[in-house]
Amino acid sequence: MPRLSRQTQDSRITMTTNHPNHPPLTGATLALGSLSVGLAGFMTVLDSSIANVAIPTISGNLGVSVDEGTWVITVFAAANAIAIPLTGWLTQRLGQVRLFVGSILLFVFASWLCGIAPTLPILLLARVLQGAVAGPLIPMSQALLLSSWPKAKSSLALSLFSMIVVTGPIVGPALGGWVTDSYSWSWIFYINIPVGLFAAAMVWLLYRKRDTPARKLPIDVVGLVLLIVWVASLQVMLDKGKDLDWFSSNTIIVLTIVAAVGLALFIVWELTEKNPIVDLTLFKQRNFLGGTVSIAVAYGIFFGTLVLLPQWMQEYLGYRAVDAGLATAPLGIFAVIGAPIMGKILPRSDARIIGTFAFIGFAIVYYMRSYFYTDLSEGYIILPTLLQGIPMALFFAPLTVIILSGQPPEKVPAAAGLSTFGRMFFGGIGTSIAGVVWNNRTIMHHEILTQQSSPTNPIFNAQMNTYHSALGLSQQASYALFDHTVQSQAAMLGLNDVFYGAALIMIIIIPLIWITKPGKAGGSSDAAAAAH
Template structure:
């Protein structure tokens, strides 16, 4: 009995500090990998000889794999032990990072990103769980604050680091840099965290639910990624994928609703507050993440930005978010959280409207300022919305609700990225056709020919101008639509009842 109590006792001294660093660094690395590739997509696409839209599969494949693995975290920890699962997840993350960096084809890098996401998905909740075990109760609030800061800071450094590495070295190194971190964290977990290992049991897993989830999510994501290149529903393959996704999703809902130990606990959706909060979160976060993918692509493919400067322009979002996070945390205990969420999402919509006026002549600060303003609203959106959702369910359902919320948020990011990339490309084609018709009708070609340009020179110049303006117009259209999505997401939050209880820090671990 004494030995067991000692094993479960929080760590102290240098051992505690080192263990905290290992867990914080793990969370930092996993979150960093969600954004570090955003600005590197043009580099990767050019190196592998693929289109920019195919390059976004590198982002969506990681997000989908991460979303799928998160609901399995509780079962893995209970079956194999929290520390053991954490250690093997970290080793797998390092191995697949190595393989990502060594990839020479689109299929290989997508497959390795899926492996990276499957291994990395459980690491974030497990790092939070272990922090709560190694720190004393009175130290946990400060520990979670440090953990949360890594979640906020990593997206800031992701685009900057990704751009700098891609331009200065090679895109391969955005994956290779994970290797020493993964090795250090895996070694640290073995040496420092063994004494806080959790008991294991031969838990059953909802195999049918897991297979159904993999089926419909896989079919849906492949359909969204391949649809544009296969002319959507004119292709029998896309039709088949759509049918599989639809039927698989319905069967998944029926099965999970009747299963005693479901892989995804859908019963939490009986709480209206949770359902509405998660809907608002999914739509708003998906729209936000899609813009974080599209902007670097536009800056590099059309505006002549290097990956480094595209990273600088997009990273300003995180700077303002870091400043506002502690302020919003204090306001959350004094102001109606629904009002804070509504303001935060409406602010994101306002920033999207500012971007509608972007054009091909915009300078760096015209592009960077909306990113900074967006960061001011992000904490108003994330912090209170998470509290609203988790406070709407029963205390014993908090962990399940947090897993469902994380799953849907990550899936929304992947789906929104695929949809917005397709819409952006289609919109640029329409704009290109309209601009070309206008140039032909107003005598531009004849005027340039009269000035001594050859016909081939005229065609090159016109093509460059048309492409640049077409992508600018397409970007404007995406942000106009984004503004409407943000506004709708902000309004539906008022359907959430005021929560009757507060959620303690780390309650969802």
């Protein structure tokens, strides 16, 4: 990470801690404090990806479809996105340490509820609670780390924070797959309990006397309610649209209207409210507009496709959950290696150029995946996943430099919070849309492939005869095997379409970066801190 000037460091630490008079921690206390705070942040990031490979298992055990099972991911992301804008108000209302420890303990409780959930609705309610209370954990872990380290080493603290966050995608899928196969899917949530209790106890022990003062502040209740209404309505509409045949269903029509009206009222209210929960005036700045929209759309594509890949591997390639997790885990390797390198390069570079290379890199990876086929070897799955870590290393920090450049110090927390909200919200939306597109394209390809499967087609008859003579199958079994083969191929073609579309969108959003002005090099450390 580049070294901040003393003035910038003082401004940053004052801004993030709201109570700069506490001396930094030293020695073993600093090490233990950093470990405890880092564990809490890592636990939150891990939980956003650890369930990805377990969705087929969870769905089977709870007696629901895999499409319904993906709600386990999307409701967490949506609730987390809604909670993030409340972090600033809650910090001032409760104090940093009390908010942080309380959020950890509630996260542990929600994880326990997830583990014991006997039905999908109860699991989803627990995941909503888990996502909501996780909202303050990432920004608060960043702030507490900064307050723990000497000002001269704040860039090292931010580097540690970035490393903690980036390792989540490496550990999450592999750990989730191993736990699911070796024990039970419930344990992907139970493992949060000892980690969370340890982190909460240590943070309270070490930081309780360093808490920021609490004071009563008004909260934008109307804005919060409108935010919940339009986000929840849109999420449910996207997730249930396929099951209810979209706009032939009155439920989907009502949800769409509620989401649209709620969003419109939310925008009007937030632009006129004296103390808005979300500062929408930030979008008047072209750097914030271009950077936030591009990072949100790109993250929605990244997270949506990240969910589909292990799901396809388990459903159609017969992979165990642990194998699917190990095959997708390498995406974080280059991201971790590249994080400190990025910190040195960024201050001397144009963030727009690096961001452009990131989107081009993502497009190349998705284009490579658009040529997957049904008997693909694991090595060909791992290669683009490994390479995806390179654009990941080039992605977050440069775009956040663009978003935060030119912001006055008092606006940086609001800008970082709103861009994080957009990114997390689009992560949930991207998961829903990716699933819908994959399903629709699979149905289309299935219809095309089965058009020629009639008794009048000699090629089809020859294939049925092969099943009968070579495999000894009955006519009914032969038809079932043929349909399974067609479905597997259709799903593969549908997934290829999703990846091809993702590659195109990554290229299309590049101009959004170039409507912005070059980011200031001095803001790179702020960006690195807020990027996750």
